[in-house]
Amino acid sequence: MKKYWKPIILFAIILVTFSIYYVYGALAKEELPELELVTVSDKNNIAENITIEGNYENGRMSWNEFKLTAQDMMDYSDLGYLERLNNSYSHVNTAKLIEDYRGFMRGKNERELLYEDEGRVVYVGPYSQGKGKNKFEVAILDKVKNEEKDVTVKIAEEAGFEYMYIEEIQAAGDKIYVFTSNYYRDGEQLRVYEIDINEEKITDQKTLEILPADSYYSILNNFGNIKEEPYLVYKVEENKWDEETGEGEVISLEVKSYHVQSGEQRTITLPPEWDKNIDANNMYDVHSSNHYVIKDEFIYFIIHVEDRIDIYPYHLEKNELGEVRHIPLEPTVSEGVVGYFAAGEDFSFISSVGENGSNQRKLFIIDLDNAEIQYEGDIKITNANREMLPYLIEFNDVYID
Template sequence: MKRYWFSFLFVPLILAGVGSYYIQAAANPLPEFVLQRQSGDSGITSNVVLQGNFGNNPEFTESVSIDAQGSEYRRDTTLFGKLTRSWYVPEMRKLVKDYPGFMRGKLNVRSLYEDEKRLAYVDVNSEGPADSPDYTFDVSVLDKSTKQTVTYKTAVPGGKQYRVLIVHDVQAADENLKVLTANYAAHGEPELHLYTLGLQSGKEPTDQLLTYDVPVPSESEASLQTNYMSDDVKPSPYSLLYVSLSKTVKSGGSYVSEETGGRLLVFNITNGQEVKINSKEIDDLLSGGRSNYMDMMLAGEWLTLVKRTDEGIRTVRYNIKSGQSSGQLFSPVTNPWTIAVKDHFMYVVTGSKPKGDSAPLLTVVDLASGNTVYQGIVGLRENDRHSAEIVNNLNVYGLTFQ
């Protein structure tokens, strides 16, 4: 009996702490915000969640999530919810919810692939000394119809010559998995490789070294950016990478690297051939580098780029198959607080008045047509007893999709 005395003492303390927490929360109710449609199709924002902070002084802020159903503060979120939001990017949260067993321990969104028939995950692991490790692909494939999962390991061809291998993209083609990686040796630029793996164990992986040509201006350097992309696990016949162009400039008493522009690399995921991008609109958008917000999204054969400039938000849509592109300029009410792109829609959160010090306004633009298809403002839920001006203490810093 003596061995349990501490447990008996500890449980009441926990219950007292939890009770005190909820009593305090009830005594200090926070405003209930909601995303209210002003115009357009509310279905476009059915899975949109705004992320922000609420507080009327720097010493008191509460993290809050807001959607069309209402708001949820972090202090009221379950422990599992907090962990899910902390560890998983938005593209993975639905997969964690729908396939919790398969997704256990899988944290790299670029290692994921999903279509109507399957969900796959390919990771790279290593064993042995750091200067000559043994690399293996760890493959998991879930058949959605049978609910059965196939898992296997296979050696990475020629892996010993590299120090680091990074999975950039996983796709499927011809009933095989295609894995695009950036391989780093002890010296020199990274190599791009396209590996072909089987959906089942027993098939030897094949390795294709991808070649590409990036014109580099004089006195500039090119750097492959393998992690600068919007995350997407959907099928695509292409894979996209970004090459940063920079030069060394003097700043104060030292020299720093300054990004001056960029180039896009697009590969056909089936044969590994580079697909040339010929678009003046894209070249103009990439000039100057990423000094302001810039995002790029590849969905099927459509490439979308969005960049915040002094004139407003510039967008370019480019069809890889036809080579046709079109650019547009959007001038929101105030400077954008946050921008997100999904499919062919752009989501922009701003203040709702010219000075920008008022309720957050969400505007959704169809990038294919250039039309505004939705506008909604963050307000108080019906029957909330706080004054309407309290919304001015809300700062929205992000937008995610559930």
């Protein structure tokens, strides 16, 4: 019997440890807040397709992530260890692909490396590579035939090349377009590589931008989208920095479009009221009052001005800026805005108003085509103890599936 006492004690310690872990987790959960999304108005019946992601401070100096829909709230702290490892934090569109095509999607959860249309899913990797690697790994899933094709495409070596990373994937017919940031000893470039699937090689490459010092670019297309987009839209900023304060000022701003199939590149006319120093750095810049949304052949310039939201539609094919349209806001709603989000092909914002004071938020989703609020919902915080302060709950993104 003595020879078994060590494994018995070890098993007992493991059992007690797991018991304490789960009991503590269950007790801690009783103190955590619950959120509920309640529809107030819904003109286009989109409530069932809305997903809100965020996080909250759980009272133990750490943050819990959550996902909120009209049906329920998913608290990531409720997920098992393996569930968290298995892409639980994937973007909603990527998660859908993982659910539908688990075999093909194994190890392919980076949104910017994926493209999907009705007949196929395309993956191009790796996300980043340095000098000496020089290749794209391409995987294509035929969704109809359930067949996979894997191709390795060589990239020609270049003098002074250091490394690259992939920004965006698009496809049309037998062509795949890979947009990359390339870094060289003397600067950075925005590139696009055209891959012919049948020939299994790069058949064309273009340099869209060569960035001077103190300049950078940002792709403005909706980060969550993995569908076909006819245009890639990006901005290029040149900054001037104060050496004493370390603060920067935007001295020039250009917004440009690139038609994926034709390769035509244009400079876009900005609205006269557009302030280049406060526009969104990217789609996740939730605190900026100026935003861009790209939808089909339009780019919408969105400006929050006092008690209204101004929308300027710009037709990318016609290269034409349309007339401004206004959406009036209640003063309390306008003053309480805590975040702006590109909700798929729409635009949304969250305001800290409501019948429960600062313990409630309101979600508004704008129909950009018709310049009107198409959805209003209350985000109610329940089951929060008195120490759970409202500002400890943050909203990171809004999706419309």
